[in-house]
Amino acid sequence: MSNAVSTAPRAATVRTGAASTDKRKAALAWLTLPALFFFLVFAVVPLVGVLILSFASWDGIGAIGAAGMGNWFSVLADPGLYNALGLTFLIMIVSWLVQTPISLLLGVFTAGSQRYRAALAVLYFLPLLLSSAAVAIAFKALLDPNFGLATGLGLPFLAQDWLGVPHLALGLVIFVIAWQFVPFHTLIYQGGVRQIPKSLYEAAQIDGAGIIKQFFHITLPQLKYTIITSSTLMVVGSLTYFDLIFVLTGGGPGNSTRILALDMYLRGFRANLMGPASVIAVILVVIGLGLALFLQRLGGKDKQGSQLEGL
Amino acid sequence: MKQPQTSRRSFLALAALTPFAVAATTACGTSGPGSSSGGGGASMWYLSGEPNQTTMQKAVDAFNSANGDNKIAVTYFQNDAYKTKIKTAIGAGQAPTIIYGWGGGTLKTYAEANQVDDLTGWFEENPDLKKKFFPSSFGAATVNGKIYALPNQYVAPIVLFYNKELFEKAGVQPPKTWDDVMSLVKTFNDMGVAPFSLGGQSRWTSMMWLEYLLDRIGGPGVFNAIFEGKPNAWLDPAVIETGTKIQELVSAEGFIKGFSSITADSNADQALLFTGKAAMMLHGTWTFGGMKKNGQNFVQNGKLGFVQFPTVPGGKGDPKNGVGNPAQYMSISSKASDKEKESAKKFFKDGILTETVIDTYINSGSVPIVNGIEDKLDTSPDKDFLNFVYDLAKNAPNFQQSWDQALSPTAAEALLNNIDQLFLKSITPQQFAENMNATLGK
Numbered sequence: 001m002s003n004a005v006s007t008a009p010r011a012a013t014v015r016t017g018a019a020s021t022d023k024r025k026a027a028l029a030w031l032t033l034p035a036l037f038f039f040l041v042f043a044v045v046p047l048v049g050v051l052i053l054s055f056a057s058w059d060g061i062g063a064i065g066a067a068g069m070g071n072w073f074s075v076l077a078d079p080g081l082y083n084a085l086g087l088t089f090l091i092m093i094v095s096w097l098v099q100t101p102i103s104l105l106l107g108v109f110t111a112g113s114q115r116y117r118a119a120l121a122v123l124y125f126l127p128l129l130l131s132s133a134a135v136a137i138a139f140k141a142l143l144d145p146n147f148g149l150a151t152g153l154g155l156p157f158l159a160q161d162w163l164g165v166p167h168l169a170l171g172l173v174i175f176v177i178a179w180q181f182v183p184f185h186t187l188i189y190q191g192g193v194r195q196i197p198k199s200l201y202e203a204a205q206i207d208g209a210g211i212i213k214q215f216f217h218i219t220l221p222q223l224k225y226t227i228i229t230s231s232t233l234m235v236v237g238s239l240t241y242f243d244l245i246f247v248l249t250g251g252g253p254g255n256s257t258r259i260l261a262l263d264m265y266l267r268g269f270r271a272n273l274m275g276p277a278s279v280i281a282v283i284l285v286v287i288g289l290g291l292a293l294f295l296q297r298l299g300g301k302d303k304q305g306s307q308l309e310g311l
Numbered sequence: 312m313k314q315p316q317t318s319r320r321s322f323l324a325l326a327a328l329t330p331f332a333v334a335a336t337t338a339c340g341t342s343g344p345g346s347s348s349g350g351g352g353a354s355m356w357y358l359s360g361e362p363n364q365t366t367m368q369k370a371v372d373a374f375n376s377a378n379g380d381n382k383i384a385v386t387y388f389q390n391d392a393y394k395t396k397i398k399t400a401i402g403a404g405q406a407p408t409i410i411y412g413w414g415g416g417t418l419k420t421y422a423e424a425n426q427v428d429d430l431t432g433w434f435e436e437n438p439d440l441k442k443k444f445f446p447s448s449f450g451a452a453t454v455n456g457k458i459y460a461l462p463n464q465y466v467a468p469i470v471l472f473y474n475k476e477l478f479e480k481a482g483v484q485p486p487k488t489w490d491d492v493m494s495l496v497k498t499f500n501d502m503g504v505a506p507f508s509l510g511g512q513s514r515w516t517s518m519m520w521l522e523y524l525l526d527r528i529g530g531p532g533v534f535n536a537i538f539e540g541k542p543n544a545w546l547d548p549a550v551i552e553t554g555t556k557i558q559e560l561v562s563a564e565g566f567i568k569g570f571s572s573i574t575a576d577s578n579a580d581q582a583l584l585f586t587g588k589a590a591m592m593l594h595g596t597w598t599f600g601g602m603k604k605n606g607q608n609f610v611q612n613g614k615l616g617f618v619q620f621p622t623v624p625g626g627k628g629d630p631k632n633g634v635g636n637p638a639q640y641m642s643i644s645s646k647a648s649d650k651e652k653e654s655a656k657k658f659f660k661d662g663i664l665t666e667t668v669i670d671t672y673i674n675s676g677s678v679p680i681v682n683g684i685e686d687k688l689d690t691s692p693d694k695d696f697l698n699f700v701y702d703l704a705k706n707a708p709n710f711q712q713s714w715d716q717a718l719s720p721t722a723a724e725a726l727l728n729n730i731d732q733l734f735l736k737s738i739t740p741q742q743f744a745e746n747m748n749a750t751l752g753k
Contacts, residue, residue, distance in 0.1 A: 059720075060402040062424030145569035146588060147579060163512065164571030166735075252512060253571045254732045269395050271724035272420065 047285065053278035060274050071275040081280070083255050084263040091174060091259060092238040098178045099185055099234060100227070106182065107189020108219060121190070128183040135180050136247035143172070166256035169249050173257050176248065177241060185230045192226030193219060225299060232295045239288050260284055352382035353408035353647065353654040356397060359387035362600065362675045363464070366668055374662035381654035383409075383662070391576070398720075401426050401644070408647040408655045414451030414460055414640040415716040416723060422454040427642040431457045433656060440660055445704065448638035448680045451712045460640035461659045465597075465677035466704040468635035469519045469713075472598070473591045473616040474584055477504055481590075486621045489527075489556065496565045499590045505567035507560075508589035510575035514727040515715050517734050519593050520560075522634040522714055523620040524553040530627035531709040537751070538717055545748035549627075554733055554740025556623070561734060571735060578605065585609040593620070595635055596700050599676040599693075610693075617699060633707035636716070638680045673697065678704065722750040 057067040075081055110121040127135070142149045143162040150159035163169050200218050209217065242261040245251070251258035251266060258266070260280060268277030357367050364387055375382045386407070388396060393411075400406045401421060410427060412418055421427045434441045441449075448462035473485050481502055486492045499506040510516045525533055529549025536544040560566070567589050573579050581598050583589040585606035592598075603610040622630045641663075643655050664681055672679045676693050678700045688697040704710065715723040729746050732738045738746070 059420060059424070060398055061420055061426060140574075141577075143572075144579065145572065146567070146583060159569075161569035161572050164569050164573075166737075169572075250512065252514075252731055254735050254737050255728070266724065269398065270720065272398070272720040 050278045050281045050285075053274055054282050056275050056278075058274040059272040060268070061272070067275050071279045075276045075279040080255065080258075080263065081283075084258055084260045084280075085283075087170070087256075087258065088239065088260040091170075091177070091241065092235055094174050095177055095181075095238055096231060096234050098174065099182050100231065102178070103182045103185035103230070104189050104223070104227070106186040108193050108215070110186065111190045111193035121186075124186060125183045127180050128187075130180070132180065132244040133247050135176060136244050139172075139176050140248060163249050164253050166253055169253060169257050173245055173248060176244060177238075180244065181234070181237075185234065188230045188233075189223065189226060192223050196222045228295060228299045232292060235291050235295065236288050239284055239291075260287075352384055353651045353658065355383055355385045355409035355411070355641075355655075355658075356393065356400075356407045357385055357387055357411050358390055358393055360390070362671070366671045366675075369671070370662055370665060370668050373665070373667070374658055378654075378657065378661075381657050383654065383658050404646055406644040406646060408644055408651040409658070410642045410644055412460065412640050412642065413636065413713075413716040414462075414638070415712050416719040417716065418452065418459055418640065418642065419454045420719060421642065422457075422459045426645055427459050428645050428652065429457045429459060430461065430643070434458055437660060443664070443681055444638070445680045445682065447704065447707075447710050450710075451637055451716070452640050460642040461663070462638035462640055462680055463663050464639040465672050465679045466635075466637055466700065467595045467597045467677070468633040468700060468703050468707075468710070469523065469593060469595050469620075470617050470700070470703070471591060471593050471620055472584060472602075473618070474587060474589070475614045475616045477502075477587060477590045478616065485591075485616060485618045488621050489623045492560070492565075492621055493563060495590070496560070496563050500564055504587070505583065505589040506565050506591060507567065508580045508583035508592040509566045509570040510573045510577075510580035511566070511571040511731075511734060512573060513575040514731050515713070516575050516580065516594070517730050518714055518727065519595070519634070520557060521553055521730060522711060523593070524556055524623065525549055526632050526634060526709070526711060527620065527623040527628040527630070528552050528556075528626045530629075531632060531711060534711060534714070534717075537747075540752045542751070543748060544751060545744050547744075550744045550747075551740045554743050557733060558736055558740065561736060566734075571731075581605070585615070596696075597636075597677070599696060603676055603693075615696075617696060619703065629708050631703075631707055632709045632711070633703050634711040635713060637704075637710055637712055719753060721753045722747075725750045725753075 053064075054071055055067055055069070056064050057070070058064045106124060110117050110124065130138075140163070141147075143158075143160075145159050145161055145164075148158070150156065160168060162172050196219065200222070201214055204214050204218060240261055241259060242265065245257055245259060245262055246265070249257045251262050261284065264277050264280040264284065267273045267280065355371075358364070367385065371383050371385050397406070397410060397412070401410070406426065410421070412421075418427070422429075444462050445466065448466065449458060452458050452460040452462055471485070477499070478485065481498050483495060483498055484491075486495055496506040522534075529547060529552075533544070533547045533549045536547070567573070567583055573583075578598075578601055580592060580594070581602050582605070584592045585602055599610070599615075602615060606615075609615060619630060619633075622628075641659065643652055647655070664679060669679045669681055669684065670687070673684070673687055673691050676696065678684075678688070678697055685701070688694055688701055691697055711717075715727060718726060726747060729738065729743050733740070733743045
């Protein structure tokens, strides 16, 4: 898409010279105004507000007072922050490791054209249609050690204290997240695979490459940018996992699933500490931006160019 | 050379637009629900869930049809969602006229931020209304000697429920002392029945154990010192002993397996008791109605037993002391118009605890906080339970409000978090006391 837009002015440059290109670009700049406007109102203004609040003491109800660096010092000295940070990164990395291979393989599989694959694809996508809160409530009911699936189906191995033992609860959170988001990433990979030119595979077949060789030498390299896109969404998205964990465990047992976003909510809205909660919000923004930039870098400088060029 | 100029101009244009944007968003804000109660009535937010929602709706309907000029518009919210929403609404200056709550620490934050009206003078003008309610119900409505809320609904102490059938089968009596508790734990575990049901994921459920144990061990003075923010109040030896007793009970498998993943919202803890999976349950009397409704004649057939919390040998607390919710509360938003406030006060006086509402509460197994209802309680099919609750509330030398309501929201959240870890044994009683001590005055 970016390809088509950017080639048109380039062609014009050749014909009519630099002056009219500038005019054209100036006219196009105004088209970004509505987007800029909304970005300013709904992203920049709240961001500045949060930054200011992080230096204020406020219980969310009374008057706002100045706190200087107080909130920052107290949050940075709080072991709870490092627990939350560690959990956030742990869930992020393990989620990526679990979700990427599954959704990649499912995406490649469902990109095929047989009818049964279309039917299966519909089944795979079902979890995507449910809201996180509904998913969490359903899993909670199914896994209840006394009244859940275990007693219903008579499967004693299922009767674990799933949400009551720290490492089980953490594992379960990662599993439910994967269950919900694998379909989304499968969809992205499916689209990516369908973009790969058939001629590449035909050429490979003539050269005698098998399915596995084709996968590693054609599909995977061609999916490089799809992998980066999906990973960016996965990694940055994992910073905002909130609703699912909030409903499923509430951050417990103890603090074993209290990730950064949840920590922010609980400090702000449960404990009436808007200042410290804002500090965590700022930290979240910084981490999110850092991660997004890092992943963009991974893509290399040529990422804006077409992958299909030269074909 | 031309291009940067253009972009600077567009940025300037954008900067010029910003005030409009801010004006537009604030304009949207002020037309929220707060000012939408035209016609002179008052708005009220209340909790959804039966039987209270229907009771309140009937009371409001009756009041509205008798008071055409002072109509009450009520909106219902789920309990946990409400607690967050009301706080946000008050902070944003969008509170309803009538603010429903549980008194205590939260009401204190509202009062100190001048968000709710002082009702002391109004109660003095209406002495009959003040005399109508249990005197103990005003404690949690009072901040710095002034009354900021109208007590209403019912008193809900925490009591020890037990399954009579299981006790008969085991040939044992309900516990009178902590030693009885520990020996019953062994008896029921040997029978393959969980001694105590507990919805530990909700955390305030576990808190009820601490409230009673601390009272029985150290007397009401220990928590009063905490409440008043006295230095090192949490480091009292009674707090450590309470924590130790809790962890002993957890280690002896006193609570049902998997208790920390059970929530009270789903009433799974009540179900464990009436289905015979657990022998006892420490819970608020508000669970009685639910067990009566969902327990398939468990209550109706007299299988539900109830006693006061046992004593602890050598403890200082009076065994008659109670803990729980002395009442529920309603305040008036100081941001409401005079007309709205007037409607709210009229509703407080004539609309809330009417005879019909009192009867409805009694029928649903609750004891309304109204004096002189002994005769009514005696005619109810649940009279044994209702009289037990009534006597407990009336005769308690000290009735401690639930800690998470009594403390400030900041301290309460830290408390619930630390209690969770205490029950998981991931912190020691000493660490619990120290962690909580750091929250004093917050």
